[in-house]
Structures are given as structure tokens and as C-alpha cells.
Amino acid sequence: MRYVLPPMHTLRTFEAVSRLRGFALAADELHLTASAVSHQIRALESFYGAKLLQRNRLDVSLTPAGVQVLGVVQELLLKLSSVGESLRHKDTRRLSITAPPSFVSRWLMPRLGGFLGQHPDIDFRLHATAQVLDLGAEQADFAIRYGQGSWPDMRSERFLDELVFPVASPRYVSRLRQRGKVGLAGHTLLRDDFHGWEQWCEHTGETLDGARSGAVFSDSALLLQAAEQGQGVALGRSVLVADALACGALVRIGKKNAASPGAYYLVARSGRTDAPPAAAFRQWIMALAER
Numbered sequence: 001m002r003y004v005l006p007p008m009h010t011l012r013t014f015e016a017v018s019r020l021r022g023f024a025l026a027a028d029e030l031h032l033t034a035s036a037v038s039h040q041i042r043a044l045e046s047f048y049g050a051k052l053l054q055r056n057r058l059d060v061s062l063t064p065a066g067v068q069v070l071g072v073v074q075e076l077l078l079k080l081s082s083v084g085e086s087l088r089h090k091d092t093r094r095l096s097i098t099a100p101p102s103f104v105s106r107w108l109m110p111r112l113g114g115f116l117g118q119h120p121d122i123d124f125r126l127h128a129t130a131q132v133l134d135l136g137a138e139q140a141d142f143a144i145r146y147g148q149g150s151w152p153d154m155r156s157e158r159f160l161d162e163l164v165f166p167v168a169s170p171r172y173v174s175r176l177r178q179r180g181k182v183g184l185a186g187h188t189l190l191r192d193d194f195h196g197w198e199q200w201c202e203h204t205g206e207t208l209d210g211a212r213s214g215a216v217f218s219d220s221a222l223l224l225q226a227a228e229q230g231q232g233v234a235l236g237r238s239v240l241v242a243d244a245l246a247c248g249a250l251v252r253i254g255k256k257n258a259a260s261p262g263a264y265y266l267v268a269r270s271g272r273t274d275a276p277p278a279a280a281f282r283q284w285i286m287a288l289a290e291r
Contacts, residue, residue, distance in 0.1 A: 095277035099144035102220035160264035167236035185210030188232030203258035
């Protein structure tokens with residue numbers, strides 16, 4: 001039997017726009033540009049030869065044709081999701097995690113061998129990404145996310161808090177001390193997109209007088225690597241610098257801390273029962289964080 005079907009990727013986009021009542025919100029959820037969302041909706045409307053969405057000044061509403069199509073699309077997506085969930089549960093050995101690259105490289109990887117050694121039968125998969133992924137679409141059991149713990153339709157468990165403070169390599173600090181440098185004066189300040197030096201000064205009362213602006217990095221792990229190589233001073237996040245401080249690759253500068261604006265959470269879909277591998281990982285990482 002030959003099926004005449006619309007472009008399948010447009011159906012999920014149409015459902016998101018209809019549910020969220022906006023192109024920009026749907027674009028954020030789907031990790032697309034607003035223009036890509038508009039293009040997909042136009043393609044779907046062209047296929048059906050009917051206007052599906054009414055673009056209003058403040059939001060988006062469904063036309064009668066849109067209501068009809070949405071009912072079918074939602075039923076289809078629900079059935080596909082249910083089938084996938086059922087099939088995934090049959091693979092009781094599989095465990096899939098997503099987490100930010102900086103957290104993976106600086107905290108999780110040095111510890112993960114312990115978990116995998118305890119559970120050699122688990123088919124473990126790790127996706128390191130800074131994007132907030134749809135766990136259902138990615139077939140992931142957990143996401144490790146940094147933030148305030150509020151994600152729609154998700155179960156969030158806080159497991160790691162952190163502080164922010166300046167760090168540098170011992171060699172870099174020794175060199176500055178020999179020159180009689182104190183405070184931040186004379187330091188090269190390395191930066192990332194997470195916590196700015198200006199925020200640090202607001203929290204601690206320090207000043208940037210005499211400091212030099214250094215390189216900017218998009219990832220906290222790269223920032224800390226640059227600091228370890230003696231390129232300057234970085235604002236270290238206590239979770240990410242813990243191992244480097246313990247082994248002496250980095251040292252603290254001063255004793256002042258600033259509160260981090262968020263914490264690390266173990267996130268899963270609401271209402272979903274953990275399979276045995278997921279339950280084992282959750283128990284392991286929570287116990288590890290407590291220690």
C-alpha cells in the first residue's frame with residue numbers, strides 16, 4: 001500500500017508550535033531557528049493545501065483544519081513514543097546519560113570507571129552536550145543539568161552544589177609572588193561564559209584594578225586547562241576544580257568564595273520508573289556526591 005504522507009519532521013514541529021502557541025518557544029524547545037520552524041510549518045500547510053495556524057499579534061492559534069490535523073499528529077506521536085518506550089524497556093542492560101562536556105571531563109569521567117567496574121553488564125552510553133535535550137527523543141534515561149532544577153515535565157534531584165573562587169597554576173602564582181603582586185593586580189584574568197569577574201567582584205568586594213583581561217573560552221573545562229598551563233587566573237567552580245586542587249595542578253588564590261547561581265541536578269522524565277541500570281546509576285552518583 002502506498003502512503004501519501006507529509007514530511008515527517010514537520011509533524012513534531014507543528015505539534016510544538018500548537019502546544020506552546022508560539023514559533024519562538026517551539027524553536028527553543030526543538031533547538032531550531034525561528035525561520036526553520038516557519039519553513040517547516042509552511043511546508044506542512046503546502047502539503048495539506050490548507051492554513052493550519054493563525055498567527056496573531058500575541059500568539060498562535062489553530063484554524064479548523066489545524067485542529068483536525070493536530071488530533072491525528074498527537075495520536076501518532078503518542079503511539080510512536082509508547083512503542084519506543086516499550087522496546088527500550090526490553091533492553092534492561094542499556095543506560096543512556098547526557099551531561100555538559102565540562103562536567104563530564106572534569107568530574108564524571110575520573111569517577112565513572114568505578115561505576116562501570118561494579119556493573120560490567122550495563123550497556124552504558126554517554127552523550128556529552130551543552131544542549132538541553134529531549135530525553136524521550138534521545139532515548140536517554142538521565143540528564144545531568146546545571147541550573148535551578150525547574151524543567152517542565154521532568155523529575156529533578158539536586159546532588160551537587162558549588163562555589164566560585166579564583167584558581168591558577170602553582171607556577172603562575174609563584175611567579176607573581178616573586179614580583180610582589182597581591183590581590184588581582186597584575187593578574188591575567190581568563191574568562192568563560194559562566195561566571196564573570198565583574199559578578200565575582202560584586203559578591204566579594206574585590207576590585208579589578210591593575211588586572212589584565214585574558215583569553216575567553218566557551219567551555220569551563222577549556223578555561224581550567226588554560227589556567228593549569230599557566231596562562232592566567234580563572235574563576236574555578238568548586239565541583240570542576242576539585243580534582244585539580246587535590247593533585248596540585250591548581251591552587252586557590254585568596255580565601256573568598258562567591259555563590260554559584262545554580263547547582264547540578266539528575267534529571268529524568270516525570271512518571272517514568274527507573275530500569276535496574278538507571279536505578280543503580282542514580283544510587284551510585286547520589287552516594288558519590290554525598291561523600
